[in-house]
Amino acid sequence: MTTADLAANERSVPRFGSFNSTLVRLELRRMLRNRRTVIFSVVMPVLFFLLFGTGKSYSDESAGHGNVAAFIMVSMALYGAMLSTTGGGAMVAVERSQGWSRQLRLTPLSSTAYISVKVLVAMLLGALSVVVTYAAGALTGAHMDTSVWLVTGVAVWVGSLVFAAFGVFMGYLLPSENVMQILGPGLALFAFLGGLFLPLEEMSPTFRTIAHFTPMYGLNEVVHAPLTGDAPGWAAVVNVLVWLAVFVGGAVWRFGRDTARV
Amino acid sequence: MTQTRTLRRPTGGAVADTLPAIELVGLTKSFGAVRAVRGIDLTIAPGEVVAFLGPNGAGKTTTVDMLLGLSRPDEGSVRVHGLEPGHAVRRGLVAAVMQTGGLLKDLTVEETLRLTASLFADTRPVGEVLERAGIADIADRRVGKCSGGQQQRLRFAMALLPDPELLVLDEPTTGMDVGGRREFWAAIREDASRGRTVVFATHYLEEADAYADRVVLVSHGRVVADGTAAQVKSLVSGRTVRATLPNADQAVLQAIPGVETVEVRGDSVIVSSTDSDAVLRHLLTRTAARDLEVTARGLEDAFISLTSEGAQS
Structure with missing residues (x-):
């Protein structure tokens, strides 16, 4: 045995597929450094x-266990969290197009650890959207x-985990560095049809019917339920579960196909 | 050609028992109808500095990808220090500097290294690899703002982190200017002198000649020659003399010292030789040859002649 062979035996493989806090911290820093991400997620x-939501005649009207301003605040927090988590998941596309994913295959980082970090960072950014929007709401009535x-x-x-899965799915599907420019209009449409910007009652019956099948509708109903005090309908719950299943x-x-591609 | 191995690692007699750093056996790989690699056998001992030399499309990158576990061979096996490439990579035994891409533009140089370091069980300190790759002065620069040469040295620094036994470089100086190329190779050479096995793919003969102990010529997915840089250089150092000479005596031309091949095409004669002066002297003084033309034989010609020889035998 020579030094090289000994070294081969002594060298160890990192635990948890190389999932580690330095990686999460640097990934998070990268996200926050991106001006567009911060604008979409927080601003x-x-x-x-x-x-x-503020300064309107309806702002202080009751919406159940709170006022209409709070209702709109919850909608906007959901909108921000959706943009954050989709964007975070879709980073996969950017990293694939820049060859970073390939570079990572020359390290011990496992594919599962990689995707876990992406989802975790997306969820942390989503949490930031919620906290900042709620803080703005608390300060303005x-x-x-x-x-x-x-x-x-x-x-x-x-x-918003549903949309982290959506982001990862799209990230593997769309091999583009500008993935969010493609997804942005789609997300705006989801938000509109989900009733985040405009109550569904104000839409035409046709639109309202279509809206019930879009991915934001169910989640929007569910997250407002504790505020309005109305239990979310079955249609809403089924909507969330079906879209979660589709995106995950x-x-x-796509993830399986990507890692099998050798 | 005889295969020569120059071992730089000062371990003397022990080397004979060592597992090879690289062992490729009967490697093939096709992409659809394109047979990129058509059966490569190659053994590289620890401490060797080997150039993988060939024209574009010779199968160098395909072979490097299989060596690193980035793609799987159709047939044959790859062993790196006795391990499958994926296992060798996870243990930090092998690291690579790829041609392009593989960097995140929105991280700084130092952050990229800290991130990479966090993925391995044991690494050299980030400060040390920054110094050795000669990029300590740009540690805080965003990767997107670095020049091509600086990015390449960052890739080199990343490869140094796990302190690999084997360093693989795939066309590492593509797109660099002469100065950048020289600095890059100085860093690699300095590193190789510490005993690391280095394998680099290149299509520049000068690079292979200047930096490798052993040159493996690849063409059309096969190894066509394997020897010292000097041996390979002599293969491609000749010149071709072309002249108009009706009724040329092929045997006489063939007898001139240094002549390798004589080809007669109608009134033209084409002589390739390692001593073109002797050929010219003969043609001008002893024959009625005119319209003389001398061209240096390039790597491409050497590849063509080696490949066609291989096909004949």
């Missing part, structure tokens, strides 16, 4: 809330029962 939801602040906030955040399934399928 836009707050701005939309201030525009549509949104009122809810204390427990409702917590429950809706957590619901929005956990629910799609992400797993």
